[in-house]
Amino acid sequence: MKLTLVKKEAEVPGVTTFIFQPDTLLGWRAGQFLRYHIPNPSPDERGANRFFTIASSPFEKNIQVTTRFDSEHGSSFKKDLASLNIGEALDAEGPMGGFVVDDVFISEGKKFCFIAGGIGITPFRSMLLDLDQKGLPINVTLLYANRDQNIVFKDEFDKLAQKYPTFKVHYIVDPQKIDEDLIKSSLINPQSSIFYVSGPAPMVKGLEATLEDMGVDEDNIKHDYFPGYSEI
Template identity: 35%
Template sequence: MRATLHHIDDVTDNIKTFWFETEQALQWTPGQFTEITLKHPKPDNRGTKRWFTISSSPTEEMPAITTRFTGESSSFKRALQQLAPGQEVDFAEPMGDFVLPKLIQTPLIFVAGGIGVTPIHSMVKWLAVTGEVRDLRFLWAVHDEDDIIFTETWENANLEPTIIVEEPSAEWGGERGRLTAEMILGLEQPSEETLIYLSGPEPMLEALKKDLLKRGLKPHQLVTDFFPGYTGYSD
């Protein structure tokens, strides 16, 4: 499906949100992702396609993606960074099962690493707008305070995330270091019905999954969304 860039929000110095108008109404469930094709000259070996979570909520007028740019970005990311309003990309049909469970009473613990917060943002924004109430806790690991985004969404949802900063400034008064399974279980002891949603860089998710399973969680209680291309623990 053809999609035209409508506008770009500069969220931080290196995080941007891209808003698109699609040629047909795009249907998605909060937390799902799409594949975007962006043709550009001299693509590197990673090609012209990338998976992106749709960071906006279906309650909003347009789909959006939110991504981080680094000095070592791929040719795709460089082309995306240079994309101007009015230019086109291709969207695939949204997919993925990193979505809210149908049973509203299910206790939930959301755990995000860095930019892996985007599917959680989509779900939380949808909950805030629709008024649906969930039993929800939220932990978020970031590299530094500049990576803390979407604060208005958390406030509107009356959700106060526990934020763990890996390399904090001297002024930071919250949790420090790396997110661990102990931190997750210390927030609220999961019941047999609890689902833990893990979203972020693969190294972080693999480590947390291993530790949570060692501590008695069942595989079906862990719902994961890996973000390829991010190698840091809290990228």
């Protein structure tokens, strides 16, 4: 499918949102991702394709990509993305991925803990706006770790937290980390919660081990690794 760029805006320093209009009526589940291709006759060794979560919610219809740019060591792909003009198109495939909120968990009234590291927040924007739009309960504690106070989507999350007393959001700014103590102090009953963890691979792997050590069943831990980032 072709995605045409219709809007580009800075979120916080170093992070930009791109809004694309698909050339077909595209359905997806909140939390899924696409594979994007920008032709380049001589890309760097990381190539001309990338995966990005669809940060928009299905009711928003357009595809939102929100990504971080590294000013010093950025890839050729990110340079090509940054220089895309409004009205220009790229190719994409999908949607794909199973990092989605299971309807069964919702109907069973489960409590969720979403854990995000940095730009790993993108699937949670899609999921939370989707639950809100469908009028479903948001029994969610969001633990969102970031490198600094420039927190992507903060206004949207704060608005949701005001609307839903059952939605709790905790911003954890470096050097503070998400660890066992923080999880225990943020959740009433971690062992019965359903965890979704998204962010740089080393952080996600570390937190999965922490959760299992805390006695959380591995079936109740879902993850999304973002390769290419060593830290939040």
